[in-house]
Amino acid sequence: MAAFIDTMSTKKLVAFGLLLLALQIVFFVIGGTIAPSPSNVASILSTKCIDNDKGKIDRWFYPRGSDKNKTCKVLHDLNSPDAERYSANNIVFAAQFPLPRDGFNLTMSRWFQYSLGVLHPEISYQDNGEEDFKTELEIHARIGYRNREDPEDAWKEIDRSVETRQLDCNIEEKHQDYLYNCSPMALYELGGVHHDFYLLNLRLPVTYSSDGTPIGKNVNLGKLLDLWIIEIHQNGGYTRVFWSVKTVFFPLVLAGVVWFWHRIQQLARPPKLMEKMLFTLGLGLLLLDTPIEWFSLGFNFPAMLLLSDIRQGLFYTILFAFWIIFAGEYQMDDVARGTLSTYWKHLSAVAACCISLFVFDMCERGVQLTNVFYSIWSTTTGSILAKGFLITAMCCACIYFFFLTYMVIIAVRNMWDKRKKLDKFQEKTRKRYQVIIFRFQFLLLMTLLCAAFTIIAFIIAQVGESSIKWGDEDRAGLEYTSAVNVGVFAMWNLYVTALLVLYSPSSKHESLINDEQSEDVAMSRLDLHATTTTSEVTEFLQKVAED
């Protein structure tokens, strides 16, 4: 079994490597210069509309209507004497987005892909108040949409729901009228932005007991002054660049996979586990690269976000399984492997990790398909369950990496031993070992480089993102997060494509192919010839006797 990587001259291999590096840099630069940042935030201050019917009549409140008295009678300040006439049930927080800008009545765009909302209450501290308070918030939420050509009041409902959220606030300095720092609460998540305008109507109602005292979760809110809604969506420019990269890679990877399969078909023997695994990895990547997202421009397909998650998860599962099997197949010990079942321990760690993440995702984004306000984190049981899934996934990931490191260390050690003894081998055996060692080291090096780059790039991006300060934004310069995202995506594509090319069977050396049958048997036993220590000699003699 000779792979392309064995028959390639060093010159060609270096040239191939440089080509990949050049492509990598090109994609990095594309991500950094052409694409804007991955997502955009709009801080929207909700308008407080007065509902004299206290919610008994179903209607929309929208702050930017032509007749504000009809559509939203605005209460400017909950702190004003005017407000004392109203009760909690009279107040509707309305937010319509996008906000108008520069005289344009902007619309949302299908390129945005997703939109999610975060709730950020402004609660002011009052004398003798608590330093931190935790309470549950009961939100009667409703979200609707309208398109540009629709009449002004033609809001159509997407979803309505009664939600609870954990409100967790604290204050550093207990000063009158300072604002509590409240942890932001996830409000909604739309898996597709298909319409032009969106409208949120939120109520924080209380009920009244027979003697007129208000009861319910929202009584403990304190001095809530305003509700901010932070709307986050993917930038259209980023979507375009990312989809373009995907669309470019799709035929490339498809060609790689087809070519690889063609090579395997030409072999006289059935494909080996490594080859099957590599092929599956190619298919996984192909699935990830399939640019089905383009359909979301024409059709309303809210499940796209979930589908993307699943595709990405599937690719990572296969990649992780591939690494384990690669490390296993290059152990160079005398354990017979070659079937998937030998790796059941390792693979079940991968499977458990991915399944728990999948279940978690289904519980969060899957349910969001039926109720956009749903969040698994909003209830105590839900958040315990969610944490359970995530901790399981984390533990499995740790076990997996433990297995992988262990296998890699053993493999490296074995190779180290073998390499020392290489001179003592026959010509053919030595060549064989050199090939195996080289293949393994090449992939190990490549994988480590890619993984290290991914991790470092993401860490830098995270640190950079959270330390944004006023005036620091260098908008004209390199958009680092996008560069990292596009670059890393391109990198794993190039990684798999390179593997498909380099590790595909080569027909250049007929002699090696003819050796195929004997080779597999030889592979596990050949090293026995190299026994030098006495114990190994005895072991060898025993083996010979058995034979």
Place this chain on the structure above:
Amino acid sequence: MHCSPMHLIDFYCIFSTLIIILLPGSDSLKWLSLARISSIATTSHQNNILPEALCENATGLVHKQVRLCKKNLDVMDGVRRGARMAIEECRYQFRNSLWNCMSLDAVRLSGTRESAFVHGISAAGVAYAVTRSCSLGELDKCGCDVNVKGRSPEGYQWSGCSDNIAFGSAFSKNFVDARERSRKRSIKSTAALLNIHNNRAGRKAIELNMKVECKCHGVSGSCEVRTCWRAMPSFRRVGDILKEKYDGATEVMVRKASTRRRLEPVNAHYKFRADTDLVYISRSPDFCHHNRLTGSLGTTGRRCNVTSPGPDGCDIMCCGRGYDVVSTTKVLQCQCKFVWCCEVRCNNCTKTEETFRCR
């Protein structure tokens, strides 16, 4: 009208008082009189005058401000609100000081610390209120961004818009600094230099104290993709920050460096943070006695705290003139608790209070 400044419910009492008394003296602060207009839109509606005419009739606006007002009528409500907030905050911050912000005449002699504070807080107030208006979607022309491609609907699709504070701050700079910048002299006057500096310090008090919050929303909600945004501090906090800057204000003088005039600290040993510190050039007048010339109202009749060693203590507040004691028994509301949304539940406490007033 009797108002007890410490009392929450009397908030509006102070408010209405200030609108009556308020008569900005300093030229560069005259625009603050906008605070007295109830609402530009409703005023014009009630009196059947064009809103544009209101811009021209508003006292204290310079030519450029009138132009900005006409061009951005919807923003002017934000400016008005900002001016009110600034004055309220000033009164709150100086409630225990000799100068209690009740008369902005005190800043007639510009270049004092007090003038620096008022400039800072008013620029901040406008930036704050305009940002809020913009976030509410009240402003059609709220800017998207100057730097990004986001100037058109296509630009918005491509890369979105910047934070609303960018617009609020830019408008505040345009509007509040207008008087200082409108002078057609190539070299700005000392007062203009000072005011521009303090206005900027006020805006920076918001910008540098924005709180960064983040949300992870990558695959399965992981932090693979994370988006951060900034939230404005409460205006009370902005006021506190500026009050601190007032307490540590730097005395400066104007130095001519080649063609430009620059502000430099009098005491060269002082560290001088160019952007954020309040600066003054002349010492504050004596606020103890009524003085028409300096605009000081004097402290006669002011309430003081007999136990406090600070500036609200009777020794300092009354400038050695002594004080009168009035003992009253009052039923006060205490231990107030807010019940969402608009209800205040308080207990009644009977309290015998001794009030001390300066002679």
